[in-house]
Amino acid sequence: MKKRLLSGLAAVSILGLSVFTSQASESYKLTPEEMKKASQIYFDRCAGCHGMLRKGATGPNLEPQTLKKKGYTLKVLEDFIYYGTPGGMPDWGKQGVLTKDEIKLLAKYLFNPPPEPPERSLAQIKATWKVYVPVDQRPTSPAHDRDWQNFFGVILRDVGKVAIIDGTRKELVNIVDTGYAVHILRASASGRYFYSIGRDGKVTLIDLWLPKPDKVAEVKACYDARSVDVSKYSGKFGNFKDKLAIVGCYWPPSFVIMDGQTLEPLKIVGTSDYSYDTNEFLRETRVASIVASHEEPEWVVNMKETGKVWLVDYSDIHNLKVAMIDAERFLHDGGWDFSKRYFLVAANMRNKVVVVDTVEKELEAIVDTGTKPHPGRGANVYHDKFGPIWCTGHIGEPSVVCIGVDKRNFPEYAWKVVAKIKLPGEGGGNLFVKTHPKVPYIFADRTLNPDPKLQRSFHVIDKKSLRVVKTIEIPKKYKGRVVHFDFDKYGTELWVSVWGKKTEPTAILVYDAHTLKLKKAITGDWVRTPTGKFNVYNTMRDVY
Ligand code: DHE
Numbered sequence: 193m194k195k196r197l198l199s200g201l202a203a204v205s206i207l208g209l210s211v212f213t214s215q216a217s218e219s220y221k222l223t224p225e226e227m228k229k230a231s232q233i234y235f236d237r238c239a240g241c242h243g244m245l246r247k248g249a250t251g252p253n254l255e256p257q258t259l260k261k262k263g264y265t266l267k268v269l270e271d272f273i274y275y276g277t278p279g280g281m282p283d284w285g286k287q288g289v290l291t292k293d294e295i296k297l298l299a300k301y302l303f304n305p306p307p308e309p310p311e312r313s314l315a316q317i318k319a320t321w322k323v324y325v326p327v328d329q330r331p332t333s334p335a336h337d338r339d340w341q342n343f344f345g346v347i348l349r350d351v352g353k354v355a356i357i358d359g360t361r362k363e364l365v366n367i368v369d370t371g372y373a374v375h376i377l378r379a380s381a382s383g384r385y386f387y388s389i390g391r392d393g394k395v396t397l398i399d400l401w402l403p404k405p406d407k408v409a410e411v412k413a414c415y416d417a418r419s420v421d422v423s424k425y426s427g428k429f430g431n432f433k434d435k436l437a438i439v440g441c442y443w444p445p446s447f448v449i450m451d452g453q454t455l456e457p458l459k460i461v462g463t464s465d466y467s468y469d470t471n472e473f474l475r476e477t478r479v480a481s482i483v484a485s486h487e488e489p490e491w492v493v494n495m496k497e498t499g500k501v502w503l504v505d506y507s508d509i510h511n512l513k514v515a516m517i518d519a520e521r522f523l524h525d526g527g528w529d530f531s532k533r534y535f536l537v538a539a540n541m542r543n544k545v546v547v548v549d550t551v552e553k554e555l556e557a558i559v560d561t562g563t564k565p566h567p568g569r570g571a572n573v574y575h576d577k578f579g580p581i582w583c584t585g586h587i588g589e590p591s592v593v594c595i596g597v598d599k600r601n602f603p604e605y606a607w608k609v610v611a612k613i614k615l616p617g618e619g620g621g622n623l624f625v626k627t628h629p630k631v632p633y634i635f636a637d638r639t640l641n642p643d644p645k646l647q648r649s650f651h652v653i654d655k656k657s658l659r660v661v662k663t664i665e666i667p668k669k670y671k672g673r674v675v676h677f678d679f680d681k682y683g684t685e686l687w688v689s690v691w692g693k694k695t696e697p698t699a700i701l702v703y704d705a706h707t708l709k710l711k712k713a714i715t716g717d718w719v720r721t722p723t724g725k726f727n728v729y730n731t732m733r734d735v736y
């Protein structure tokens with residue numbers, strides 16, 4: 193850390209680089225060391241929702257002038273950070289994630305102007321690129337006899353690893369060192385590769401055909417990221433299966449296209465842009481969810497702050513064609529409808545779900561759902577009365593909302609809310625809903641609910657009646673919250689993570705998806721902070 197003062201600017205280190213920040217007023221003044229520590233805490237815990245420049249998105253604006261205008265004091269901020277809010281802000285202090293001293297530091301930091309985060313060039317990205325196993329040294333068919341399409345990749349978030357588990361034999365196959373806070377995994381079109389993306393922008397390529405599946409390449413594509421996907425199209429425009437990968441960055445605001453088999457970085461596309469509505473320039477336009485089309489050489493790339501959906505044609509990355517669709521601000525997570533023609537994405541701070549038609553390349557509809565929709569990929573159900581419907585849960589209220597999605601055969605329900613399913617208990621806190629075509633239920637967690645009992649339970653919604661028929665509390669001996677689901681390839685089992693502290697192992701619970709009985713608890717010293725889990729087959733085919 194350099195201590196340098198330059199006409200009111202001080203150099204601080206953020207994300208490992210020296211950047212300049214203007215000096216704060218005396219009462220909130222931090223030493224360069226404190227500034228560095230607070231920047232890291234802010235980056236780890238707050239930037240995802242409030243933005244690196246603190247202009248707000250999933251969480252409110254936290255710029256010093258806004259806080260002062262609202263009359264906030266240090267104590268008020270400390271209480272928010274310690275206790276969280278019913279709107280979905282985690283209780284960082286109560287959970288024991290941040291100490292009282294860290295919270296005090298963070299509150300002071302927020303009254304200082306945000307440091308300007310660094311840029312990143314292709315050369316800088318390339319310098320981090322490593323290939324551990326070159327393509328010609330990888331097997332041409334699976335080098336083991338396992339049912340690899342039924343593998344699960346499970347994120348061990350706070351220990352920086354991904355566990356590969358044989359879903360058929362329920363055996364740990366390997367633990368792959370992926371680095372800091374992996375957010376999601378996506379499977380390649382063929383399913384042989386998993387791509388993980390860390391909160392620090394590091395992508396890891398895992399080859400499931402190696403005798404012992406392990407990482408074969410990695411690259412740090414950005415400083416801060418949440419999404420990754422691959423090219424899945426094969427047809428008259430060429431065969432792009434497993435050929436390209438894309439990372440959506442939070443910072444710098446951009447996406448990076450890479451070779452799908454080596455992760456060689458090929459192209460950066462900046463996403464800073466003008467908002468769809470007021471046409472104001474937003475430097476921090478972050479890339480939220482990305483999904484690959486199965487029908488066209490195209491990625492659906494969602495721009496959080498500007499509220500635009502970009503349909504990126506990757507068939508010629510040096511003459512990139514992008515359709516920019518005006519949608520709604522604060523786009524976050526979403527998934528395909530049953531036909532994989534329409535992409536439904538939450539505009540979470542606007543309480544809406546946006547529907548994009550990827551064939552006509554235009555906005556199809558915007559549907560009001562409830563407070564802070566958070567679908568994950570959403571849950572697709574075929575309902576006797578409404579036909580195909582797609583459902584989302586909410587962070588801000590206890591409901592799961594289903595929308596009709598078949599305009600041709602069920603036009604009276606298309607893009608309308610056909611059911612608002614009340615979840616038991618007060619408050620929201622649902623993060624994920626999931627189902628499988630062969631399973632009669634939709635499952636919903638309550639990870640962010642302040643009630644410890646609800647955090648440790650999940651709801652079972654009957655697909656026919658669209659009602660909660662059961663709430664399952666996990667066994668007391670597993671300490672942590674329930675988060676995220678996936679099913680085995682065959683739609684017989686439901687896998688659930690128990691997300692605890694990194695100092696104590698928890699479990700991945702396997703329920704019979706039909707009888708709802710607990711079949712097995714996958715345990716071991718290595719089961720630390722499991723979060724997202726991704727079945728190879730379901731992820732490669734977008735089964736949800
Ligand atoms: Fe996520 C999906 C962003 C907090 C676990 N998360 C996503 C996606 C985005 C996102 C943009 C969609 C990716 C895609 O489909 O391409 N998540 C963010 C945030 O900005 C936020 C709110 C705060 C942050 O700082 O990260 C956030 N997410 C969380 C968590 O706290 C979770 C529970 C644990 C963690 O890793 O931090 C979490 N997010 C997940 C998971 C998915 C996800 C498991 C994939 C769901 C799926 O089934 O596809």
